[in-house]
Amino acid sequence: MTEQATGSSPTLLDVAREAGVSAATASRALNGSTRTVSAEKLALVLRAAERLGYAPNLSAQATARGSTKTVALIVHDIADPYFSSIAAGIVDGAEAAGLTVTMAVTGRSPDRELEIVSILRGHRPHAIVLAGSRIGDDQEALAGELRAYRAAGGRVAVVSQPGLPHGTVAIDNRGGAEALADALVAHGYRRFAVLRGPDVLHTSRDRADGFAAGLARAGIEVLDTIETDFTEDGGHAAMTGLLGRGRDDIELVFAVNDVMAIGAMRALRDAGLVPGRDLGVAGFDDIAAAVDVDPALTTVAVPTRAMGLRAIELALAGADEPELVWLPTSVVLRESTPRRASTT
């Protein structure tokens, strides 16, 4: 006798008794696959279940069946619009397939992520979806957990970070950033600074590298790079730091994601400057807020919701050879980077 005595809900047996049938019949009537139950008894059982307020015990069902109707989602930060949008896509896809979504949050800690995958594995979900770029380079332990899960029949899909041997939905961060660089150069910009996230985040690295590569093609070098948090406050702090260094030769700041870019715009206003006019700002992701800020933010559009949807499709399809789906990005030029006469 421990604590936590569940006041106990009615069981299938209760329903069966109430309806005057066997447990098997009740099971078939309520949750059965191939219905082979007479209309008469079916009605009996249904009425009994209704009367008792019966809800099948999904855990028991899962142990008996050896499989669950859930998909587990792992994100870094659910309050971040990038992830919550992906999550929305995944929830849509999962519910369409009759699956429940369970969610865990890593807080961008590799250790926590590993721990979470391990716990989740215990839930025996139908599929596990990892959203957001992997963190750090030591993927071995994580890969091991996922391998074990796959070996036991689980499905895995990864959003955003190719490199793991599982179904993957990816976007070309490098290419997107390159295209952005091209477009900005074409708009007359020549002197750039970059606000990037922690170096362990592949996404940040790829975008920053891609941007530099794009500029390099035009013979331009990035004049200044600041590493900061992958958050709005990070962007604000970095921009404030940049201004403090008195770099007023910079014409445009590229932040590797929109929330950082928006933080940077706020820092500019705090310093009495006007984003777009005094200094161009560009981001990456095209989150909803990108059109809400003024001036609207130039960025690279990422189809986050679609990525979530595709991810659970991939996971459910469960091809044996990991499929890699690239979703397109597109440069969106807005008022935060007005065309300017090149000064070179």
Next chain:
Amino acid sequence: MTEQATGSSPTLLDVAREAGVSAATASRALNGSTRTVSAEKLALVLRAAERLGYAPNLSAQATARGSTKTVALIVHDIADPYFSSIAAGIVDGAEAAGLTVTMAVTGRSPDRELEIVSILRGHRPHAIVLAGSRIGDDQEALAGELRAYRAAGGRVAVVSQPGLPHGTVAIDNRGGAEALADALVAHGYRRFAVLRGPDVLHTSRDRADGFAAGLARAGIEVLDTIETDFTEDGGHAAMTGLLGRGRDDIELVFAVNDVMAIGAMRALRDAGLVPGRDLGVAGFDDIAAAVDVDPALTTVAVPTRAMGLRAIELALAGADEPELVWLPTSVVLRESTPRRASTT
């Protein structure tokens, strides 16, 4: 000598065999409550589990124990910053208590919400948290489901909507809107329009009513009210509509939430107007984006993350008499409602 039969994970029995002990001992060593296992065997079992990559089957554990380590969260829309922020608080609180969060999304449909609660009940979660204002007035079916769940020993907490007989974290929507109205009148505004959500949303109703009540105390009436979606696009459409009606006597538009207000600001800019200067705009919630837009949005601050945290605390405390916790709101005046000389 390992087996690793493809298709299923190692079970407790596998571990026990590998360690040369009984299943009971293995259970006690790995997940047991009062540890009464010799250091020697404990090490044996632990090593065996490690070697096999064992992860306990949580469903089986749940059926055996009759209780789970999960809390179920129900939100209307996870991509909405208001809800994702509450969700973040709940995830924090739950993980601190060693609980996993499962999440379902209603899409603001009362039917879907009811269905979800019913499914969730089958998971036998430790607690169910409903976030966001209840929808519609026919709460009976929902209340019934929750009652049954409670009767079976489940815990329920509700965020945002008092009125259900469960632990509740609420904010004073009416009072907050009244205070906002007071502050705006004090700032010299006299001629108001209101953008409200669908009437079935209590939150929308309370805020709109409170705002009107606050104005009434100053002898002012709302000049125009538009009902629209509770979303950014809804705010945009409503504002566009208002402008189309040629109501240029209006001095300030109050939208019952921030995303709508931000949509309205965008509509103003689309029409060549400058929010704040040509027309005051105020919202409600103080989402992160409220300080990102320009001009920064005047609003009523709601401690969303704290609400999530408190909610799961309430649920876990599980007082028998439903506790009602009011969290304070506060008016935040920003540049979208500059002080103006009253024209009255």
Next chain:
DNA sequence: TTGAAAGCGCTAACAT
């Protein structure tokens, strides 16, 4: 301390 054995609530052969 340990193991044997009886469940937890449900499903799935196997008979009938």
Next chain:
DNA sequence: ATGTTAGCGCTTTCAA
């Protein structure tokens, strides 16, 4: 079409 009978993987008496 229905009931009987084993399980599913784990926990928890109950003896030893």
